[in-house]
Amino acid sequence: MNRKEPFLQRETTRSVIASLISIIFGLVFGAVVILVVALSSKDLGLASAWEGIRLVFCGIFSTGRDAAGALSWGFNGQNIGNMLFRAMPLIMTGLSVAMAYKTGLFNIGAPGQYLIGTLVSLTIALGIPSGALPKALVWLLAFCGAILAGAVWGAIPGLLKAFLNINEVIACIMTNWIAANFVTWMFADSNFKNVVENTKSSYIYKTTYGLVDGQYVSGAGIATPKLGLDKLFPGSQVNGGILIAILLAVCVYIMMEKTTFGYELKACGSNRHAARYAGISDRLNIMLSMAIAGGLAAAGAALYWLSGNTEFFWSTYQSLPGIGFNGIPVAMLAVCNPIGVIFTALFMSMLDISGLQLTNLTAYNEYITNVIIAVIVYLSAFSLVIKLWLAKRLKPKDGGGNVNAELAPGEKKGGKGA
Amino acid sequence: MDSSQDYVIEMLHITKEFPGIKANDDITLQLRRGEIHALLGENGAGKSTLMSVLFGLYQPEQGEIRKNGQPVVINDPNDATALGIGMVHQHFKLVEVFTVLDNIILGAEATGALGFLRKKEAREKVQALSEKYGLRVDLDAKVEDITVGMQQRVEILKMLYRDNEILIFDEPTAVLTPQEIDELMATMKEFAREGKSILFITHKLNEIMAVSDRVSVLRKGRYVGTVNTADVDKQQLSNMMVGRPVQLEVTKGPSKPGQEILRLDHFCVPSHLHKRNAVNDVSFTVRAGEIVCIAGIDGNGQTELVYGLTGLDRSNGGSATLCGEDITHWSIRHRGKNMSHIPEDRHKHGLVLDFTLEQNMVLQRFREKQFQHAGFIDAGAVRAYTEKLIEQYDVRSGQGPITRARSMSGGNQQKAIIAREVDRDKPLIVAVQPTRGLDVGAIEYIHSQLVAERDRGKAVLLVSLELEEVMSLSDRILVMYEGEIVGELDPKKTNVQELGLYMAGAKRHGKEATA
Numbered sequence: 012m013n014r015k016e017p018f019l020q021r022e023t024t025r026s027v028i029a030s031l032i033s034i035i036f037g038l039v040f041g042a043v044v045i046l047v048v049a050l051s052s053k054d055l056g057l058a059s060a061w062e063g064i065r066l067v068f069c070g071i072f073s074t075g076r077d078a079a080g081a082l083s084w085g086f087n088g089q090n091i092g093n094m095l096f097r098a099m100p101l102i103m104t105g106l107s108v109a110m111a112y113k114t115g116l117f118n119i120g121a122p123g124q125y126l127i128g129t130l131v132s133l134t135i136a137l138g139i140p141s142g143a144l145p146k147a148l149v150w151l152l153a154f155c156g157a158i159l160a161g162a163v164w165g166a167i168p169g170l171l172k173a174f175l176n177i178n179e180v181i182a183c184i185m186t187n188w189i190a191a192n193f194v195t196w197m198f199a200d201s202n203f204k205n206v207v208e209n210t211k212s213s214y215i216y217k218t219t220y221g222l223v224d225g226q227y228v229s230g231a232g233i234a235t236p237k238l239g240l241d242k243l244f245p246g247s248q249v250n251g252g253i254l255i256a257i258l259l260a261v262c263v264y265i266m267m268e269k270t271t272f273g274y275e276l277k278a279c280g281s282n283r284h285a286a287r288y289a290g291i292s293d294r295l296n297i298m299l300s301m302a303i304a305g306g307l308a309a310a311g312a313a314l315y316w317l318s319g320n321t322e323f324f325w326s327t328y329q330s331l332p333g334i335g336f337n338g339i340p341v342a343m344l345a346v347c348n349p350i351g352v353i354f355t356a357l358f359m360s361m362l363d364i365s366g367l368q369l370t371n372l373t374a375y376n377e378y379i380t381n382v383i384i385a386v387i388v389y390l391s392a393f394s395l396v397i398k399l400w401l402a403k404r405l406k407p408k409d410g411g412g413n414v415n416a417e418l419a420p421g422e423k424k425g426g427k428g429a
Numbered sequence: 430m431d432s433s434q435d436y437v438i439e440m441l442h443i444t445k446e447f448p449g450i451k452a453n454d455d456i457t458l459q460l461r462r463g464e465i466h467a468l469l470g471e472n473g474a475g476k477s478t479l480m481s482v483l484f485g486l487y488q489p490e491q492g493e494i495r496k497n498g499q500p501v502v503i504n505d506p507n508d509a510t511a512l513g514i515g516m517v518h519q520h521f522k523l524v525e526v527f528t529v530l531d532n533i534i535l536g537a538e539a540t541g542a543l544g545f546l547r548k549k550e551a552r553e554k555v556q557a558l559s560e561k562y563g564l565r566v567d568l569d570a571k572v573e574d575i576t577v578g579m580q581q582r583v584e585i586l587k588m589l590y591r592d593n594e595i596l597i598f599d600e601p602t603a604v605l606t607p608q609e610i611d612e613l614m615a616t617m618k619e620f621a622r623e624g625k626s627i628l629f630i631t632h633k634l635n636e637i638m639a640v641s642d643r644v645s646v647l648r649k650g651r652y653v654g655t656v657n658t659a660d661v662d663k664q665q666l667s668n669m670m671v672g673r674p675v676q677l678e679v680t681k682g683p684s685k686p687g688q689e690i691l692r693l694d695h696f697c698v699p700s701h702l703h704k705r706n707a708v709n710d711v712s713f714t715v716r717a718g719e720i721v722c723i724a725g726i727d728g729n730g731q732t733e734l735v736y737g738l739t740g741l742d743r744s745n746g747g748s749a750t751l752c753g754e755d756i757t758h759w760s761i762r763h764r765g766k767n768m769s770h771i772p773e774d775r776h777k778h779g780l781v782l783d784f785t786l787e788q789n790m791v792l793q794r795f796r797e798k799q800f801q802h803a804g805f806i807d808a809g810a811v812r813a814y815t816e817k818l819i820e821q822y823d824v825r826s827g828q829g830p831i832t833r834a835r836s837m838s839g840g841n842q843q844k845a846i847i848a849r850e851v852d853r854d855k856p857l858i859v860a861v862q863p864t865r866g867l868d869v870g871a872i873e874y875i876h877s878q879l880v881a882e883r884d885r886g887k888a889v890l891l892v893s894l895e896l897e898e899v900m901s902l903s904d905r906i907l908v909m910y911e912g913e914i915v916g917e918l919d920p921k922k923t924n925v926q927e928l929g930l931y932m933a934g935a936k937r938h939g940k941e942a943t944a
Contacts, residue, residue: 270804271795278792281783287741288770288778289792290762 026346029397033344033390034358041067041383045375055374063375067383070365076372090364092240092247096318097360098353100125102256103311104338105356106263107165109347111304113267115280116297120168120183121308122335123190127164128309129323129332130194132157132316133215137203141221141231150233150317153218157313158306164190165305166298173294179301187335191328198325205322215323218316234319252314257353259310264349276300308335340388359384436498437462437626438483438514438595443492445478452478453489456652458645460595465617465627467637467658469670470647471868476630479647480597484509484516515588516597521580525573529566530555533587551590558589562616577727578609585616596620597628602636606726607896607929614640632670632868634663635897646670671870681880684904687717690752690856690888691738697746698730698737700912707733709912710747717856720879720889722903724896726932730912731892732773735861738890740764741778752856765793769850773861773892779846780834787815787830790849822848823874840871847875851882858882861892876902896925910934 042064049060062082066073071090077083104121111118135153144152168182198204198215205214207227221231238251267273278286279296287293311334315321341359345351362384366377390397438460445453453475460466470476481487483494485503493500496512503509523532530548533555539547552568559566564582572580581601588596598617602610617627617640629641637644638658646653646669653669667675692714700707708730715721723731736742738749740761748757752767772778780789791800791811800810815830824844826832834842843863850858860879864872879902883889893899899906899920906918908931915937918928930936 269806269808271801271806272804274788274795274806278781278784282777282781284777285779285781285792287761288739288772290760290765292760292762 023348025398025401026348027351028401030344030346030351030355030391032397033387033393036390037383037387038068040386041379044379044382048375059374063369063373063379066368066373067365067379070368071361073368073372082372088244089246090368092244092249094357094360094364095240095244095253096248096250097363098356099253099256100311100315100334101337101341101356101359102253102260102353103314104308104335105341105345105352106260106338106349107304107308107311108338109342109345109349109352110263110267110307111300112342112347113280114276114296114300115283116169116172116179116300116304118165118183118301118304118308119180119336119339120165120186120301120305121338122331123183123187124161124165124305124308125312125332125335126187126190126194126327127305128157128161128312129316130197131160131309132313133203133218133323134197134201136218136233136317137216137220137222137227139222141223141228146233150235153233153317154310154313157309161309161312162302162306165308166302169298169301172301173297187331191331195326195328198323204325213324213326215325217319217322219319232319233317235314235317248318248320250318252318256311256314259307260349260353263307267349308338311338340384340391343391344387435462436460437496439495439498440479440483441493441495443479443482443489443494445475445482445487445489451650453482454650454652455492456647456650458652459655460626460628461643462626463621463624464642465621465629465640467629467631467641467644468647469632469634469637469644469666471632471670471870474647474670475650476647477599478650480516480599480628480630483514483597510591510593513592513594514597515591515593515595517581517584517588517599517601519600521584523572523580523583526571528569528571529575529579529583530568532572532583533590537591555586555590558586562589562619563612564616578605581605581609581613594624595626595628597630599630600632601629602631602633606933607925608933610636634666637666638663648672667869671868673870675869676873676877679876679880679901681902682884684719684883686719686904687886689714689716691715691890692750693738693747694750695747696734696737696744696749698733698742699745700733705912706745707912708737708744711909711912711914712747713907713914713917715857715888715890717886717888718883719904720883720891720902721905721907722891722893722899723907723909724893724899724903724928724932725909727894729909729932731861731909733912734909735770735773735859735892739768739770739859762793765853765855767855768857768859769853769855771846771850771858771860771863773865775839775842775846780842782833782835784834785830786819786824786826786832786834786837786845787811789834789845790815790818790830792849793853818845818848818852822851822878824848840867843867843871843875847878851878855887857888857890859890859892862894863891864893864895864898872898896928899928900925908932910937 045063045067046060049055049057049063065082069084071094072084072087073090074083074085074087104125107121107124108118132153135156136149139149139152164186167186168179171177171182172179203215205216207229216227217232219232219234220227220229221233223231235250235252238254240249240251240253241247267277275286275291276296276299278289278291279293280300283293286296315334316323337359341352341355345355362380363377366380369375369379370377436459440456440458443453443456444451456475456479458468458479468476468479478487482489483503485505485508494503495501501512503512524535527535530552534548534551539551541547555568558564564586566579566582566586567575572583601613605613614636617629621627629637631637641658643655643657644661644666645655646666648670694712696708696711697706698708711734713721723734725731733742737744740759744757748755750756751764756764776782781792791814794800795806800807800814812830818824819829822844825841826837834845837845847863858879863875863879867875879889879891891903903920906920906923906928907914908916908918908928910932911934915934916931918931927936
């Protein structure tokens, strides 16, 4: 009775292939855009288009231009390290969206949860006077405080959904803007505004600043340990946070796939009625799901801002952080698989880096990569269609098969089972 | 018969394939003028596909369709209508907020200058048809306000209004009372006498015997044969349909009721549709070792009664006692301690369709020590348990435990639910329409399971709309009408006609209602 689906027919295999097709399509489309730009411009030729296309596909391995002015390639530790650094918060917001989606909720509130995480992590990190507590403990407090606050913030739409049946998308949009204004207000009234460096208006201190005798002093604060990653990828911003993000992704995966709690969450997400029928509290699960999603997004903020080399622009009441929204394509492209999120977040950040390379090394700019991401997001929405198409293509030719959906209850399939 | 060559519609050697499935494999169906031709087959036998081909919804890979001997091409439903083919679908295709008249003329509106509707003429035509065939309808009532029986008459009038001469009825009796079924049968015979041809899709053998001239049988996408109804009996037909001898009658010994398991006292459940209670002041008991059946026409409070009893909905009056404990205010999970529930809607409540079979098998039990350690699901135990159930209850699926529930056939989905609920081994089994939409073979199996559970000393509360099922399976019958129990009957001492009168509200507590 030990039956296993053939590799090509597995749901996950098809999902991965569908995502890869979307990605390839997006990249090819980006290349076409570059070609069109090159051919429609007087100053650019096919040679420059070829450079641009190569950068789109493998900009991460670009090391600039050599003496002769040609593009040079190789291991670029700075690029890869920065990719990891940018992927870190993206993994968390992607996880937030993916996890909620698996439980049947569309968490468009990641930007708000991310902002609340920002507020709390920075407030704790900068608010505790330097030396009052061990630095590691301050870091941990800031990290956990952010998660807790994000969870509470995320639970609000969950609560509204569970008890008043208010659509979580609408509630999330509202809480996003409330968060944006609340965070701006809190920081405007705080003394965390960077006054040491005059050129930086409307920025908060980096967390490397610490409060010493009522003054913020550079180097007296905290920062996520590098864990040697800076040696591996010299010149980049990467730190140990990426490992925490990956670890959390694995934890979410285990929680969703291996535990009774994840089983309950998924049952509620797939079929709320059946879950209720089975005695699972759908309301509790909706709230918990949104709370966890909020916590994950806020953890992403904490990892990003506690890294010590990032500065928060606090007057944010008119805009929401893109990292929060980018969690949506990251999750969709990963078909909401927590492990998949790690890879799609890395891929998205890689495109970012490629975009920077385009800007730095050629006449094209990084907006090309935005076009690519847009195409991929559109296509990932069509992933179901692609999957159906794949299902047809990957059907086994040797009869029997497992596509016996509506067939005869009365007949045992030949060639099945050992 | 002298008119044997006078075929009005012929579908010859139709083959229609879907990925992985031959839904129709060389099927031939020939409809004579003026006959009632039954199309018999289990679920998934290919009846719907064949009709969709006739309606131009699918194009067959092979075969041709002829009208009066001439080959025709049907590309879409409009072509079918132009050829005079009309259909009453199992689920009516009516606009709920339109009036009856508007629904009848919809799509075939007669218009005058500037596109204004000429409703007066339409009304006269419909009225004439309605009187001629005794199809009573209220032309100005909104469809949402009229009974299901009248809605069906509206569908029939729709076909007549379009002067269709080939009428297809898809499972037309599923929603009707016995009296309404009799009327429908009479109407169908009247149509046939006038030379209209009727294709009657069903899996109810009684109706075929009562009304049809010939029967064509499909099995698993293949054509089994066409026979004259007069030459065969029910048993032969069901053997043709299933492909093996089938036990049509439920065999069960007399019940031996034991102690009281369930007691409802003045139980009330509110309605979501109107201000009155959907279940009003209902009291009854179910004892161990008996099958008590709630009979009634759909929508008379049976669903709400089960919701109130199982905790899916709140009751607003009275009490429920299960195994000596007052469960009126218990949670669903808590009630599950002594109750298993085969739900009415297997897709809504019974299964998480996107879960695998094994995940569905532990839907209530995943928290038990047997299946989890410290919050981690013991996948091995779940797999082993599922394989045991598959083996024991003969649940068939493409890939065993890891089959998606969605990809299983309806009969096997239901078998899986039954396996799960029966194996939970609770004193009370609430089974709501456990055989709805299933074929003879699966019904036979499910009935025998329920009787076996009864004989093991379980209390079974069965809710059914199928009169045959009510009569053959139950030890006591409670008839529900407009939210109340209007009669308690002994299946051995009553008959379908009397039951029908109770169900229609014409009779209650042994007295004739003054209607």
